[in-house]
Amino acid sequence: MPALFPLPKPPAEPLSFAKSFLPRLPPPLHTHTKQYEIFHIIEGTFLFQKDGEQVTLKNGDSISIPPGAVHTFKNVGDEPGTLHYELLDAGKSEEFFQRLVAEIATIEDIGAFFAAYDIELEGPPL
Numbered sequence: 001m002p003a004l005f006p007l008p009k010p011p012a013e014p015l016s017f018a019k020s021f022l023p024r025l026p027p028p029l030h031t032h033t034k035q036y037e038i039f040h041i042i043e044g045t046f047l048f049q050k051d052g053e054q055v056t057l058k059n060g061d062s063i064s065i066p067p068g069a070v071h072t073f074k075n076v077g078d079e080p081g082t083l084h085y086e087l088l089d090a091g092k093s094e095e096f097f098q099r100l101v102a103e104i105a106t107i108e109d110i111g112a113f114f115a116a117y118d119i120e121l122e123g124p125p126l
Contacts, residue, residue, distance in 0.1 A: 015090035018042060020082045026074030029123035030114065036088040037065040039073070044081020048073040049126060070122045092117050 021044075029049070039048070040062045047056050048063055050071045057063060065071045075081040087093045096117040100107075107113045111121050 013090045015087040015093045016085065018082055018084045020080045021046075021075040022080050023075045023077055026072055026125040028121050028125050029070060029072045031068055031070050031120045031122055032065070033118045033120065034067055034089070035091060035093070035118070036067060036086075037071075038086040038088070039063050039065070040084040040086075042082040042084050044075055044079065045077040046073050046081060046083065047076045047126060072126055074126045 039046075039057075041057045041059055043059060045056060045058050047054060048071065050063070050065055051069050055063065056076065073083075096119070100113075114121050
């Protein structure tokens with residue numbers, strides 16, 4: 001079971017949630033300039049890319065992504081899969097996800113939208 005946990009100092013405020021992902025609908029390649037992300041695979045099979053290296057993770061596996069690491073992931077299974085996220089420090093992450101879901105069809109400059117939340121787009125999805 002791959003697990004990489006270079007953890008930061010205790011965060012001011014963590015954000016934790018679970019989300020289901022349909023097969024083959026990944027986020028773009030990106031970096032978080034100020035946050036650690038920790039992903040726990042609850043259900044399914046996911047391909048993660050971190051700083052150019054790829055690893056396939058399954059139920060029970062985890063991976064941490066430090067600030068500045070270029071990364072993305074996708075559900076490579078045939079069924080929806082579930083990830084549990086932890087964002088350390090939460091910052092404005094909750095607002096980011098709420099706005100992204102509500103406004104995705106109307107966002108004109110997606111790069112500027114992400115940058116407003118300390119996320120830099122680095123390339124296309126996997």
